[in-house]
Amino acid sequence: MENTPITDTNSSKYWDLIIRPKRNLFALPIAELWKYKDLIGMFVRRDFVSVYKQTILGPLWYLIQPLLTTITFTVIFGNIAKLPTDGLPQFLFYMSGTVIWTYFATCLTKTSTIFVDNSPLFGKVYFPRLAVPISILISNLITFGIQFAFFLAFMAYFAIRGSVFSPNLWILFSPVLILMMAGLGLGLGLLISSMTTKYRDLRFLVQFGVTLLMYATPVIYPESSIPVRFQLLIKANPMTPIAETFRYAFLGAGTINPSDLVYSFLFMVVVVIIGTVVFNRVEATFMDTV
Amino acid sequence: MSQIVISVENLSKAYRLGQIGTGTLTNDLKVWWAKKLGKPNPMLTVGEADHGNHDGETLWALKDVSFQVEQGEVMGIIGPNGAGKSTLLKILSRVTAPTGGCVKVKGRIASLLEVGTGFHPDLTGRENIYLNGAILGMSKEEVRRKFDEIVSFAEIEKFVDTPVKRYSSGMYVRLAFAVAAHLESEILLVDEVLAVGDAAFQKKCLGKIGNVASNEGRTVLFVSHNMESIQSLCKRVLLLKSGHVILDGGSEKVIHEYITLATNDKTAVSFVDLTSLQPTTSPIRISYARIINSDGITSTSIPCGGSFTIEVGLISSGKGERIFFDFVLKDEYGVHLALISSYFAYSEDVIVKDKIIAFARVENTNLATGRYSIDLMIHRYGGEKIVDLQEAMTIDIVSSDFYGTGKIPSKSLGLICLPCKWTFK
Numbered sequence: 001m002e003n004t005p006i007t008d009t010n011s012s013k014y015w016d017l018i019i020r021p022k023r024n025l026f027a028l029p030i031a032e033l034w035k036y037k038d039l040i041g042m043f044v045r046r047d048f049v050s051v052y053k054q055t056i057l058g059p060l061w062y063l064i065q066p067l068l069t070t071i072t073f074t075v076i077f078g079n080i081a082k083l084p085t086d087g088l089p090q091f092l093f094y095m096s097g098t099v100i101w102t103y104f105a106t107c108l109t110k111t112s113t114i115f116v117d118n119s120p121l122f123g124k125v126y127f128p129r130l131a132v133p134i135s136i137l138i139s140n141l142i143t144f145g146i147q148f149a150f151f152l153a154f155m156a157y158f159a160i161r162g163s164v165f166s167p168n169l170w171i172l173f174s175p176v177l178i179l180m181m182a183g184l185g186l187g188l189g190l191l192i193s194s195m196t197t198k199y200r201d202l203r204f205l206v207q208f209g210v211t212l213l214m215y216a217t218p219v220i221y222p223e224s225s226i227p228v229r230f231q232l233l234i235k236a237n238p239m240t241p242i243a244e245t246f247r248y249a250f251l252g253a254g255t256i257n258p259s260d261l262v263y264s265f266l267f268m269v270v271v272v273i274i275g276t277v278v279f280n281r282v283e284a285t286f287m288d289t290v
Numbered sequence: 291m292s293q294i295v296i297s298v299e300n301l302s303k304a305y306r307l308g309q310i311g312t313g314t315l316t317n318d319l320k321v322w323w324a325k326k327l328g329k330p331n332p333m334l335t336v337g338e339a340d341h342g343n344h345d346g347e348t349l350w351a352l353k354d355v356s357f358q359v360e361q362g363e364v365m366g367i368i369g370p371n372g373a374g375k376s377t378l379l380k381i382l383s384r385v386t387a388p389t390g391g392c393v394k395v396k397g398r399i400a401s402l403l404e405v406g407t408g409f410h411p412d413l414t415g416r417e418n419i420y421l422n423g424a425i426l427g428m429s430k431e432e433v434r435r436k437f438d439e440i441v442s443f444a445e446i447e448k449f450v451d452t453p454v455k456r457y458s459s460g461m462y463v464r465l466a467f468a469v470a471a472h473l474e475s476e477i478l479l480v481d482e483v484l485a486v487g488d489a490a491f492q493k494k495c496l497g498k499i500g501n502v503a504s505n506e507g508r509t510v511l512f513v514s515h516n517m518e519s520i521q522s523l524c525k526r527v528l529l530l531k532s533g534h535v536i537l538d539g540g541s542e543k544v545i546h547e548y549i550t551l552a553t554n555d556k557t558a559v560s561f562v563d564l565t566s567l568q569p570t571t572s573p574i575r576i577s578y579a580r581i582i583n584s585d586g587i588t589s590t591s592i593p594c595g596g597s598f599t600i601e602v603g604l605i606s607s608g609k610g611e612r613i614f615f616d617f618v619l620k621d622e623y624g625v626h627l628a629l630i631s632s633y634f635a636y637s638e639d640v641i642v643k644d645k646i647i648a649f650a651r652v653e654n655t656n657l658a659t660g661r662y663s664i665d666l667m668i669h670r671y672g673g674e675k676i677v678d679l680q681e682a683m684t685i686d687i688v689s690s691d692f693y694g695t696g697k698i699p700s701k702s703l704g705l706i707c708l709p710c711k712w713t714f715k
Contacts, residue, residue, distance in 0.1 A: 015297075019384060019393040039424035046410055046421055053412040053453070121408050125401055125425055126384035284387035 032128045039127055043135035044142070066102060066147045070095040077220045086222040086253035089163045092155060096247050097219035099151050103144040104181045104239060105210050110136045111189020112206045115197045115282070129283045133190060137182050144178070155250065166252030174249055177242050180268050184238060187271030194275075194282040218243050223255045235260060238267040293396070295477060295509050296359040296382070300391035303352040303377050303533075351377040353533040354391070361476075364503045364510040366524035366541060368517070368548050373530040375513045379479050382511070397476025397509075400426055402467070411455035415446055415465060418454050422469045436472045443498070444468035464491055471498050478502060481513045489703075492519075499523060517545050517659075517689045549593070549689055574613070574642060574676045576666055577603040579683055590683075593690035594707060597653040600630065600683075602666060604646040611642040611670060617650060618665040620681070621705065627662070639671070656707040657687045 033040070052058040070091060077083045078090035085093040111133045115122065118132060158165070196202045217239040218226075226234050234240050241260035248254035352374045359365055367375050380386045382393060383401035408425040409418050419440055423433035433440075441447055444464040446457075454462060471478075480499060496519055502508045514520050520527060520541065527544035529537040531551065537544050582599040583589045592598045600617055617630040630650050632640060640646070663684050668677040692707050 015394040015396055016398070017395040019381060019388065019395070021388050021390055021392075036424070036427070038428075038430045041430075042421045042424040046413065046417075049417070050410055050412045121425070123380075123385055124383075125408065126399075127425060127427060 029128050029130065033130060033134065036127055036131050040131050040135045040138065043132065044139040047135065047139040048142070062143055062146045063150050066095065066098050066150065069098045069102075073098065073220055083221045084225045086224060088165055088247075088251050088253050089158050092151075092158055092163070092165065092251060093222075093247070094220065095151050095154060096250060097243060099144065099147045100177075100181065100243060100246050101214055101217065101219045101239075102147065103140055103178070104185050104242075105214070106140050106143070107137055107182060107185025108189045108192075109206055109210055110140070111186055112192035112196065113203060114189075114193045116193075116200070116203070129279070133186055133193075136189075137186060141178070141182070165250075167250050168248075168252055170245060170249035170256065174246060176265075177246050177249075180242055180264055181239075183268040183272050184264075187268065187273075187275035190275030190279040191271070194278040197282055213237070213239070216240075218247075218254075222247075222253070238264040240264075293361050294358045295361045295396045296511075297394040298355055298357050298378075298382075298391070299394070301352055301355045301378070301381065301388055301393060302350060302390035303374070303381060303386075304389040305349045305351055350533045352381075352388075355530075355533070355535055356391075357528060357535060357538055359509055359511065361509055362503055362507045363526060364500065364512060364524045366520040366527040366544075367511060367513045367530060368515070368520060368527060368544070369530035369536075370551070372532070374533040375530055376481060377533075378530070379481050379511065379513055383479055395477065398427065398474075399477045399479065400470060400473040400475035401479040402470040402481065409454055409462070409466065412453055414453050415441075415450045415457070418465070419469055422466065423473075426470060426473055427475070428473060432474060440465075440468045440472050443472070443494075460491070467495055471495070471502065475508070477509045477511070479511050479513075496523060517548070521545060572676065573608050574604060574606045574611075574668060576668070576677055576679065576682075577605050579603070579666060581683065581685055591686045591688050592655055594659055594687050595654060595656055595690055595692045597651065598655060598685070599649050599651045600664065602648045602650075604642075604648065604668075606642045606644060606646070609641075609643055612639045613642055613676065614640060614669055614671070615648055615650070616665075616667040616669060618667070619685075620663050620665065622661060622663075627657070627705075633669075654709075655687060656692070656709065658703070658705050658707060659687050659689045661686050 052061060055061065057064065073094035074090050078085065078094065114129075114132045114136070122129065155165075155167075192202055192206055214220075216234060216237050218234070223234065223240060223244050241257060241264045244254045245256050245261060248256050355374070355378065367378065369375050377386075379401065381388050382395075383399060385401075408422050410421060413421065419437065420430065420433050423436075424430070428436075441450055444461070444467070446461050446465055449457065449461065454465070457465070478499070499510055499512065500523055503510050510523075512520065512523060524541050526539065527541045528535060529544045529548050529551075536551075537547050579600065579602045580588050581590055581592070582601055583592055584597050602615070614631065614633040614636075616633065618626055619628040619630065620626055630652060632648070632650070635650075640648075661684055663681040666677065666679040666682045667675060669675055
């Protein structure tokens with residue numbers, strides 16, 4: 001062209017950004033994400049505010065949802081089907097299951113639709129795409145925090161009423177459990193979201209699959225009540241040890257098996273790695289397929 | 291001489307045709323299975339198979355594009371539809387990755403590809419300013435500093451705390467543009483945003499873009515079909531066609547080249563076969579219609595102020611009837627702009643025979659630039675309509691040097707260009 005380079009434009013240090021066809025699949029743009037921390041904050045805020053704008057009960061919905069689910073479970077599975085609860089008060093048993101399951105399930109379902117949900121945005125501006133799933137994890141973590149505090153309140157109420165359950169030191173382990181759930185939800189969600197750019201039918205599979213997976217996780221029944229022939233199936237589910245350990249930590253009943261926890265943890269790490277690689281691959285060109 | 295801030299080197303982008311898949315896994319498997327058996331693709335609609343410009347199943351939206359942009363330059367990018375303008379901006383703004391070559395950039399890039407993306411309808415104007423700013427890469431602090439300026443530029447002071455879903459579309463667009471234009475980025479990419487908003491605001495936006503470059507030393511890449519704004523803003527223009535850079539140089543030269551290109555564009559559907567649209571039982575039918583430009587070439591692109599001829603072929607089973615032709619020229623909203631009628635403009639009667647070819651020559655087409663459609667109608671004397679083909683053909687009026695001053699009037703300034711002479715005493 002008519003312009004000749006003036007300074008040393010051949011040196012790569014001169015340029016701030018070089019756009020090339022291939023990107024590093026294992027790259028986690030931590031530094032870039034940090035630069036966009038305000039964006040993540042805004043996304044979290046948007047998720048919250050937009051949920052209860054133009055509703056009567058507003059933020060109360062964060063409490064009503066788990067409460068209604070727990071009541072339903074208590075009536076159907078506790079009183080009608082009479083499923084065992086390891087000797088725990090039924091209400092607390094189902095509520096602990098519901099609260100943690102909701103965190104995992106919303107992380108998974110919301111992450112799995114990010115490309116389709118955000119395609120108008122992704123198609124127009126650049127920002128590190130991982131900002132969206134990360135903001136989903138954070139906003140759900142806050143929801144989880146609110147619902148969990150609600151659960152603690154019920155725990156206190158039941159303790160005063162004289163119910164017997166024994167929280168123990170495993171409580172200190174719960175941040176790791178939360179991390180594992182977040183990781184599983186994120187990894188699986190990224191994987192599915194990347195595939196939904198090509199195959200929309202996976203969306204239906206997610207809705208259906210999450211419900212099915214809940215029944216394969218000790219949410220409405222304790223692990224101890226599973227017949228032997230289903231043991232392997234339930235144990236293959238990485239959410240099983242998380243749900244059981246969590247319940248054990250706060251209510252003192254259930255099964256804890258460290259090797260199962262290690263399995264879950266490794267499962268989570270592998271899923272996050274695969275999810276990130278696939279996500280990075282799809283991210284570069286997904287606008288051409290959506 | 292200032293420094294180079296964007297260097298595009300042999301940039302290519304390929305889109306795969308047909309291979310993107312059918313969208314569902316089951317259908318993809320069907321296609322794959324058919325390929326394996328050597329059968330034709332079952333998901334293709336009949337007649338869909340041949341696209342024009344691709345080798346194999348790949349379409350090159352950009353092919354070996356290279357250019358450099360200096361700091362503070364406002365460069366226009368023009369070209370016919372499908373030339374690769376938007377693809378180029380998408381790669382620059384990192385929305386999609388190139389297939390080959392690379393782009394080197396010095397400084398931060400902000401894109402204004404389509405205003406209002408990322409607005410959440412339930413959030414207020416204030417919340418959306420922060421959200422949109424963050425999406426475009428601004429920190430909260432940066433937005434806070436520019437907040438008042440943004441609000442006053444968008445002229446929405448009274449509505450800052452109203453959810454944007456209650457905004458008028460004009461307010462919406464103004465706000466979106468204001469946020470993007472106040473970004474502190476070294477490079478700004480602008481794509482056709484000015485097609486929206488009222489004329490006054492468009493002018494304000496153009497002024498802002500020009501200001502951004504000349505006063506703040508920022509670099510602007512500006513894609514538009516509006517030659518007037520390209521001409522007023524850009525010193526240098528890049529002309530793209532089918533993924534290649536055709537011309538890169540001073541705006542006047544390149545715009546002239548573009549207009550010539552558009553006028554001779556033969557790829558547009560300029561010849562219409564109309565036989566299938568009319569029942570075979572009809573006694574009189576139009577077999578084809580085409581538009582011929584002043585050089586005698588079939589073309590739908592006519593320069594503003596130029597002349598064209600509508601040629602219509604007629605087949606008839608009967609003879610001796612007296613008929614007349616009505617061609618109605620309409621704008622995009624269906625407003626009847628002109629009647630080209632043999633009833634009024636031809637003093638004798640047209641008598642039907644086996645075949646008739648009608649030529650209607652229109653001179654001084656002083657319509658503003660844009661696309662117009664033409665209805666083709668044939669009436670019997672006494673009023674009965676024999677043929678009625680609504681919007682049978684389209685005609686594109688393209689910019690030209692109508693007034694002989696080198697300045698090009700655009701549609702937003704008036705639908706009709708009246709020839710006028712100015713004198714001063």
